[in-house]
Amino acid sequence: MRDFVSARARAIPPSGIRRFFDIAQTMDDVISLGVGEPDFVTPWCVCEASIYSIEQGSTAYTSNKGTPQLRGAISRYLDTRFGTRYDPENEIIVTCGVSEAADIAIRAITDPGDEILVAEPCYVSYVPCVSLAGGVPVTVPCRAEDEFRLTPEALAEKITPKTKALIVNFPNNPTGGVMQEADWHGIADLLVDHDLLLISDEVYAELTYEGDHFSPARIPELYERTITLNGFSKAFAMTGWRIGYLCAPPEITAAALKIHQYVALCAPVMGQIAAYEALRIGEAEKDAMVREYRLRRNLFVDGLNKIGLACHVPKGAFYAFPSVESTGMSDLEFAEKLLHDQHVAVVPGSVLGPSGAGHVRCAYAVSRDDLREALSRMAAFLESKE
Missing domain, CATH: 3.40.640.10 (Type I PLP-dependent aspartate aminotransferase-like (Major domain))
Incomplete structure (x- = not known):
């Protein structure tokens, strides 16, 4: 059946983000910093308006x-x-x-x-x-x-x-x-x-x-x-x-x-x-979420730099993009070993473009407790590779 698939479709690679997310779903006790999705639920006033419209x-x-x-x-x-x-x-x-x-x-x-x-x-x-x-x-x-x-x-x-x-x-x-x-x-x-x-x-x-x-x-x-x-x-x-x-x-x-x-x-x-x-x-609930993301950013980026993963301060979105070059591992190797050794899922930067090589993407759209635990596990991972 491969001959029926268009050349354009065959040439498209699967998502590198989803690959790590799918692996993480098969494992227990994983902290996923891989998928860019808020951990907040939609504000209730928004849900309620939609529910009422369906009822009508x-x-x-x-x-x-x-x-x-x-x-x-x-x-x-x-x-x-x-x-x-x-x-x-x-x-x-x-x-x-x-x-x-x-x-x-x-x-x-x-x-x-x-x-x-x-x-x-x-x-x-x-x-x-x-x-x-x-x-x-x-x-x-x-x-x-x-x-x-x-x-x-x-x-x-x-x-x-x-x-x-x-x-x-x-x-x-x-x-x-x-x-x-x-x-x-x-x-x-x-x-x-x-x-x-x-x-x-x-x-x-x-x-x-x-x-x-x-x-x-x-x-x-x-x-x-x-x-x-x-x-x-x-x-x-x-x-x-x-x-x-x-x-x-x-x-x-x-x-x-x-x-x-x-x-x-x-x-x-x-x-x-x-x-x-x-x-x-x-707007009020949106602003509250943004304030929480800012707090998470500050906590997580500060923590990354303290454990030895150099990271610039992101001024937007909800991703940290630390360099892993100091570990001697490629971004792909780092992400794979971190997932299997410490059950922390991140995305290799190289799947997001050539300029991302040597970095990993970490979505801090998770709770502060999960971010602290992720940092602890990442620190243990780095210590084990010294």
């Missing part, structure tokens, strides 16, 4: 674009919170999570042979999505010495006449790196000079710990060439609800909508109602 019979399809109420709320939220304005009628699509938003954005702009730049280390889906769309993924390194920010120099080296767009994710999964407004201006000049599009995945925007998140679409010359992606999974602990959104100029939104309506039709109405409620009254 709200179980039908919505508009392909999403309910007018949710699109309007998203438009107001982005304007108020991040200073970006999108018309809810023709510049916003509600999607089945940010993963679908990224997929349809890439497919809407990519022709066979187009080179799509991907700032890395990065979430595992971007490069495969480019390949499945017929494009050529080209990674652009974000390095530890730059606090994993994207620099104009690194970007300029990768641009060719075939380049069509750049994909970025800040705050970043897996590094926790962020981009300030000043960082974006040099990037903006290159994108404008070479007439390139920008796909900006901002699902961790609310998880910014020093200052406020800066959306590149706020830069006037980038607004018309930026596709902004965001969602509810991280900030509102709504991973299983699968609600994200895509915002872009009308021509790109219309193209993405055609793909969305054929592969998903619409996002689940129950999830859309929940998302609307999250934007309406969920």
